[in-house]
Amino acid sequence: MYLIVGLGNPGKEYEGTRHNVGFVFAQKLVNTLKAGEFALNKKLKSQITKTGDLVVAKPQTFMNLSGEAVSLLVKYYNIPNDNIVVISDDCNLEVGEGRIRFSGSDGGHNGLKSIISSLSSEFWRIRIGIGQNLNEPLERFVLKKIPKSDAKKVEDIIDKTIALLIESTSEKKLENITIVREKNG
Numbered sequence: 001m002y003l004i005v006g007l008g009n010p011g012k013e014y015e016g017t018r019h020n021v022g023f024v025f026a027q028k029l030v031n032t033l034k035a036g037e038f039a040l041n042k043k044l045k046s047q048i049t050k051t052g053d054l055v056v057a058k059p060q061t062f063m064n065l066s067g068e069a070v071s072l073l074v075k076y077y078n079i080p081n082d083n084i085v086v087i088s089d090d091c092n093l094e095v096g097e098g099r100i101r102f103s104g105s106d107g108g109h110n111g112l113k114s115i116i117s118s119l120s121s122e123f124w125r126i127r128i129g130i131g132q133n134l135n136e137p138l139e140r141f142v143l144k145k146i147p148k149s150d151a152k153k154v155e156d157i158i159d160k161t162i163a164l165l166i167e168s169t170s171e172k173k174l175e176n177i178t179i180v181r182e183k184n185g
Contacts (some may be wrong), residue, residue, distance in 0.1 A: 001024065001054070001055065001077060001079060001083060002051050002053060002054050002055070002079070002083045002084075002085060002169050003027075003032050003055050003057065003070075003073055003074065003077060003083060003084050003085070004026065004029065004054055004055065004056045004057070004087070004165070005022070005056075005057050005059065005066075005069075005070055005073070005084070005086045005087065006022035006023045006024070006025045006026025006027070006029075006056070006057070006058050006087045006101065007022035007023070007059065007060075007063060007066050007086060007087060007088045007089075007111040007112075008021070008022045008023030008024075008058060008059075008063065009063050010058075010060045010062065014107070014143070016144055016145045016146060017142065017143050017144060017145055017146070018089050018091075018130040018141065018142045018143070018144060018145075019063060019089055019142040019143055020089075021087070021088070021089040021128045021130060021146075021154065021158070022058075022086075022087040022088050022089065022111075022128075023058050024154075024158060025087040025126070025128065025158050025161070025162065026038075026056050026057070026058050026087065027058075027153055028158055028162055029056060029162050029165070029166075030049055030056055030158070032166070033051050033052075033054070033166070034051075034164055035049050035050070035051035035054075035056065036049050036050075036051070037049060038056075038058060040060065043072070044057075044069065044072045044073055044076055045060055045061050045068060045069040045072060045181070046057060046058060046059045046060055046061075046069045046072075046073060047060060048073075049140050053169070054169065055073070055077055055079075057069070057070075057073055063080070063110055063111040063114075063129035063142065064110045064111065064114055066111040066112075066114045066134025067114035067116070067117050067118030067119065067160040068086070068114070068117045068118065069083045070118060070119065070136065071115075071118040071119060074119065075143055081119065081120065081122045081123050082102070082122070082123075082124070083170075084119075084123035084124060085123070085124040085125075085126060085165065085174070086111075086112065086115060086123060086124065086125050086126070087125075087126040087127075087128065088111055088112055088125065088126075088127055088128070089109075089128055089129075089130045089142060090107065090128060090129055090130065090131075091108075091125070091130055091131065091132040091138060091141070091142065092107060092108075092132075093127055093128070093130070093131075094129050094131050095129050095130060095131040095150045095153045095154060096126050096129060096153035096154070096156065096157055096180065097129035097178070097179065097180050098126065098127060098129060098158075098160070098161045098179040098180075099125075099126070099127045099129075099155045099177070099178050099179065100124065100125070100126050100161070100164070100165075100168075100174065100175070100176060100177045100179070101123050101125055101127075102122070102123070102125075102174070102176060103121050103122050103123070103177050104121060105121070106121075107127070108138075111150055112125065122181055124130070126161055126165065128154065128157060128158060128161070129157065130142070130146070130150075130154070131150070157179060157180075160179055161179055164177065164179065176182035
């Protein structure tokens with residue numbers, strides 16, 4: 001069984017923001033798999049749905065406390081670390097890029113930092129590039145809505161990465177890979 005966790009912040013005011021790319025990924029994955037709707041599990045502090053060998057979750061603890069929910073999910077479902085996949089935004093990747101990696105640092109991402117603190121650094125990460133604006137504080141940048149000029153690129157890389165994730169988990173073989181969006185679109 002795999003635990004797929006999309007990181008984000010709960011609440012309408014955060015919908016469509018760069019920091020909620022993990023939530024968007026989780027919802028698109030569930031839609032692609034035609035899985036059931038997410039349901040809030042207060043005990044596990046997450047919105048959860050399950051399909052086949054996948055548990056897909058959106059922690060409701062806010063980004064900086066994601067480790068609380070992920071730790072509860074891992075314990076409840078008894079998921080080994082090599083079957084945990086966490087999806088987050090990444091300002092160090094350009095818009096239209098993605099990366100799947102096992103282990104590593106938090107890269108300055110507070111959600112990943114919280115999970116590493118609660119579990120360990122040994123889990124899969126899918127990072128979706130959101131770029132950055134060096135003239136704006138990162139805390140403000142990530143909480144802004146994704147501009148229309150970037151939305152298609154983000155959507156494309158999410159779709160491409162979901163296809164890879166579905167194929168990899170069905171074959172039980174995730175691999176480190178960098179994904180780039182085709183430039184002609």
